[in-house]
Amino acid sequence: MKIHILGCYAATPRTFTNPTSQVLELKNQHFLIDCGEGTQVQLRKQKIKFSRINHIFISHLHGDHFYGLIGLISTFTLLNRENDLHVYGPVGIKEIILLQLKISNSYTGYNLYFHELSSTESEIIFEDEKVQVKTIPLKHRVYTNGYLFKEKNVKRKLNLEVIERYKIDTCYYQKIQFGGDVTLEDGRTIPNAELSFEPDYEKSYAFCSDTVYNEDILPIIKDVDVLYHESTFLETEAHLAEKTMHTTAKQAAQIAKNANVKNLIMGHYSTRYGNIDLFKEEAGTIFENIHLADDGKSFEF
Template identity: 60%
Template sequence: MKLTILGCHSATPRDNARPTAQVLELRGHLFLIDCGEGTQMALRKNRIKFARIKHIFISHLHGDHVYGLIGLISTFCLLGRESDLTIYGPKGIKELILLQLRLAKVYTSFDLRFRESVENKETLLYEDDLLTIHTIPLDHRVFTHGFLFQEKPGDRKLDVAACESYGIDQAYYRKIKQGFDFVLDNGEVIPNVELTMDGDEPKSYAFCSDTVYKEDIVPQIQGVTALYHESTFLKSHAHLCDKTKHSTAEEAATIALKANVGTLYWDIIHPDMVTTICLKKRLKLFLRIVSLL
């Protein structure tokens, strides 16, 4: 799993900072999450191939999360893209994009699909043999949801010594790794747990964009490998959270702590920089520090 932060600056772009956009590489997929102004330039700067992006996830329709999308789609057209593109987002995303394409008389050279969410509740958006993607209900000034990317458990690890002790031919190894028991010639069944070990822990990533402090998301993101949670304000400006429907750095850290996440990413202090905190080593200390700011 690889996360590339293309931008995290709120509201307006700057010469050294772009609005929200991220690329998550997971199990051979390249997912674009939000698409603020200048996203395609950031993609080029990070040498990310446009053709690999087949799924785009938009958290909400505020400009700093979506205004780069029409430009990116237009570039896809100019480049002669042929592969399908699916856009996931709140109701209205289809109208927003198709209206701009129609008025500009732009016609896509590829199949452009939309999957709109109409209810702010946990919903399965995507699933294949390797992973699932669900929405995370959030609370902002407009309809908003985050996204939870989760790997499915992979194959178990083969205990070669155990297999050899039973004289099992290598031709059966793949089935055993997939979780099947093995039957010896005499009819004895060897349980899979005696022939394998636990595989790698499935990775997961939770993206929680603009939202007020919302503790009821904790069960859904419990134990995720990594969490991105917005943190527009420090505690000294916490009084602005209710009005703007944003969170403080302390609240983002509290969510991460309660959910026992592995790593927290959030935009704080320097709006053009994302700071990383390792939960198990430093998050409690950080939470004490930001509570004083």
């Protein structure tokens, strides 16, 4: 599991900082989460292939989280993209993008699918044989979701040494991988625990931006391996966090602690601060395993 931070600062882009956008690598798939201005440039800088991105998740319709989307969609066309592209986001995302494509006469040469979200309850919005994605309802000034990505390792690992000893035919391999016992020709039943090993550990990643301090999300993100949580302000500006419906560094750490997550990545810093190390210092009084996001930085777990 690898997270590429393309941008992690709040509000407006600057010459040396970019608004929110990141790529999650999970189970050999690339998921783009939010798409602020500059996303294309950052993808190129980090040498992430555009063609690997088939699913884009937009948290909410504030500009610093999706103003780069129309440009990326248009560039996909210029690159002669053929793969389907799926965009998940709040109701309105389809209207915004299609209007821009219509006025600029820039319709895509590939299939573009919108999955618009409106539920205030957590729901599964994407699932294949390897990964499941569900929403994390957040509280912000507009309708907002975080996203929880979880690996699916339902197949057990074959204990080939034991299987060969019992001379079990390969036609039973799939049954064993899905937890089944095997009955031999002599009538003996060999339990699955003897024929296979536990599947790989299922890694999980939760993305939460933007939101006020909200303990309602704790049951959804409980025990995740990595939590990315916005930490726009320090405690000295807690009044601004409350006013703008954002979170402080200490509050993000408290969420991580209460949810028993293994790692916390902080980001979405207000550009009023000249030193992001202050966020780690402040949050470190509550939670230990803290990582500071920064543009161009990658984390591998």
